[in-house]
Amino acid sequence: xxxxxxxxxxxxxxxxxxxxxxxxxxxxxxxxxxxxxxxxxxxxxxxxxxxxxxxxxxxxxxxxxxxxxxxxxxxxxxxxxxxxxxxxxxxxxxxxxxxxxxxxxxxxxxxxxxxxxxxxxxxxxxxxxxxxxxxxxxxxxxxxxxxxxxxxxxxxxxxxxxxxxxxxxxxxxxxxxxxxxxxxxxxxxxxxxxxxxxxxxxxxxxxxxxxxxxxxxxxxxxxxxxxxxxxxxxxxxxxxxxxxxxxxxxxxxxxxxxxxxxxxxxxxxxxxxxxxxxxxx
Amino acid sequence: xxxxxxxxxxxxxxxxxxxxxxxxxxxxxxxxxxxxxxxxxxxxxxxxxxxxxxxxxxxxxxxxxxxxxxxxxxxxxxxxxxxxxxxxxxxxxxxxxxxxxxxxxxxxxx
Numbered sequence: 579x580x581x582x583x584x585x586x587x588x589x590x591x592x593x594x595x596x597x598x599x600x601x602x603x604x605x606x607x608x609x610x611x612x613x614x615x616x617x618x619x620x621x622x623x624x625x626x627x628x629x630x631x632x633x634x635x636x637x638x639x640x641x642x643x644x645x646x647x648x649x650x651x652x653x654x655x656x657x658x659x660x661x662x663x664x665x666x667x668x669x670x671x672x673x674x675x676x677x678x679x680x681x682x683x684x685x686x687x688x689x690x691x692x693x694x695x696x697x698x699x700x701x702x703x704x705x706x707x708x709x710x711x712x713x714x715x716x717x718x719x720x721x722x723x724x725x726x727x728x729x730x731x732x733x734x735x736x737x738x739x740x741x742x743x744x745x746x747x748x749x750x751x752x753x754x755x756x757x758x759x760x761x762x763x764x765x766x767x768x769x770x771x772x773x774x775x776x777x778x779x780x781x782x783x784x785x786x787x788x789x790x791x792x793x794x795x796x797x798x799x800x801x802x803x804x805x806x807x808x809x810x811x812x813x814x815x816x817x818x819x820x821x822x823x824x825x826x827x828x829x830x831x832x833x834x835x836x837x838x839x840x841x842x843x844x845x846x847x848x849x850x851x852x853x854x855x856x857x858x859x
Numbered sequence: 860x861x862x863x864x865x866x867x868x869x870x871x872x873x874x875x876x877x878x879x880x881x882x883x884x885x886x887x888x889x890x891x892x893x894x895x896x897x898x899x900x901x902x903x904x905x906x907x908x909x910x911x912x913x914x915x916x917x918x919x920x921x922x923x924x925x926x927x928x929x930x931x932x933x934x935x936x937x938x939x940x941x942x943x944x945x946x947x948x949x950x951x952x953x954x955x956x957x958x959x960x961x962x963x964x965x966x967x968x969x
Contacts, residue, residue, distance in 0.1 A: 764950050766936075771943040776911045782895040783907055819945075819952075 605743040608755050609790075609840045612774065616788050620778040628791035629844040635778050635785035653799045654848075657729025660722060665710045671726070674706030683734035684846045687835045689747035696750050696831040699727055700806065717808070717825040720797075724804025728797050731848035739794060739846055741838040750828075754836030757829055758789065763820030769811070769833070793837040795847045807834055881964035884957055891932075891953060891961060896944070900969045912944060917968035929962045 616623070623634060633640035661671050661679065672678035686699040697705070700723055704714040715723040743751050759770045770789065772781060777788040797804040808830045812822035823829035882904055885893045894904065896911035913919070920928060930937065933948030947953040953961065 764952055765945040766950060767943060767945070772911070775941070775943060779911045780907075780909045781911050783909060786911070819950075 604748050605751055605839060608751060608836075609842070612755075612789055612840050615774050616777055616790055619774065619776075620788060623778070623788065625844060628788055628841075629794050629847065631787035631791055631795055632785040634787075639785065653725050653728050653802070653804050654732050655729075656721070657725035657727070657732075657804070660726050661729050665707075665712050667710055669710055671703060671706055674702070674709070675730075679730050680733045681737060683731040683848075684737040684739050685741060687741065687831060687838055689742070689744055689750065689835075691744070691746060694746075695828070696747065696835045698808070698826070698831055698834055699730060700808070701826060701831075703727070703730070718806070718812070720803035720805060720809070724797050724806055724809070727806055728799070728804045728848055731796070731846060734846050735848055736845050739838060739841045739844050741835070741842055743835075743839055747835075750832050751836055751839060753828075754832035754834070757833050758836055763815065763818035765817070765819040767818040769814065772814075789837065790840050791844055793834065793841040794844045797848065807837070881960045884953065884961050885964065890957070891947065893961075903968055915965060915968060917966075920965045920968055925962055925966050928965050929958060932958050932961055 627634035630640065633643060664670055675682050683699055686702065687696045688702075689695075690697045700717050703723065703726055704717070707714045715726070717723055757769075759768050759774075761768045761771070772786045773789045773792065776786050779786055793807060796807040796810075798810070799805070808825050811830060811833060812825065815822040884890045885899075885904060888895075893912075894907060894909065896909055898907055898909055898914045899905070900916055923931075931944065932953070934946035935942040935944035936946060945952055948955070948958055
């Protein structure tokens with residue numbers, strides 16, 4: 579593996595060291611490697627620009643989407659209603675989260691040491707429903723889970739992403755990185771083919787968002803429905819000619835973990851509008 | 860005037876390969892979908908701003924030559940492992956006849 583830059587050298591050393599002896603700095607090296615590649619691809623892009631995703635490269639697109647966001651139907655309101663709906667035992671979803679769900683979303687996904695799994699915000703919502711004896715929602719359903727996530731993330735609007743990767747979870751993070759950089763499907767694309775190697779260029783008349791920042795602005799509202807990050811990744815996998823990983827499966831959870839971690843420090847923004855027919859970044 | 864004459868000649872030469880089938884192979888998402896990444900010369904197909912791959916011009920294509928165009932469509936990663944172009948032949952996205960049609964189409968671009 580060629581390792582021309584210091585950050586890539588760090589990554590190589592971390593990878594060669596192996597999971598058992600992985601140093602605490604390994605996640606930092608993963609992030610530095612992606613940042614270094616993107617800096618080469620889109621030099622001069624500021625941190626604020628990364629948080630904008632594809633809109634950083636197209637002012638007209640940004641203006642159009644902002645107008646669409648303002649006119650977006652009440653997905654967040656629908657999520658709020660579901661959030662506040664009383665369970666049979668009288669509790670609500672808010673009872674399962676600190677501060678009733680305020681200021682928690684920027685720290686997700688989280689590694690659950692008991693389950694030994696990466697837990698996304700959607701999974702945490704379903705864990706809450708299950709533990710209270712309520713029926714769970716389909717993870718990919720925009721009208722229920724998507725709306726709840728739109729509301730829950732809106733309670734953290736503007737907070738900086740702050741996803742932690744304990745030593746026990748470094749392997750999960752690295753799995754997410756590996757999947758993101760692995761070519762797959764009939765078209766032989768990796769996620770990174772577009773969002774690292776070609777970030778800022780236009781594919782199918784849309785600018786390609788950089789990998790850093792991709793986890794900040796979800797869910798998007800498209801045609802009146804919330805589309806979660808994992809739902810969008812599944813659409814990308816279909817474009818790549820690959821069978822999409824199951825929603826909520828470890829593969830997508832680890833990719834989301836990777837994307838969220840490398841977006842640390844960028845402001846979270848929920849409920850970004852999308853025009854009919856346009857792809858989210 | 861001379862430039863106009865050359866342009867007209869190019870169009871005349873390119874016209875036979877500009878059949879709907881070749882353009883469909885270039886444009887349709889379930890076929891080549893080449894248009895998602897590349898731009899065509901004016902008049903040769905839909906106008907886009909896509910630039911993941913290089914702008915395709917007749918001059919560039921003829922400089923490459925048909926064998927190289929064909930090889931790139933078949934599997935661009937053989938010549939450049941970092942290429943993000945889908946390996947249309949190796950992954951059987953297009954069959955040999957379709958790759959030939961596309962090669963002719965590209966080689967005859969204005």
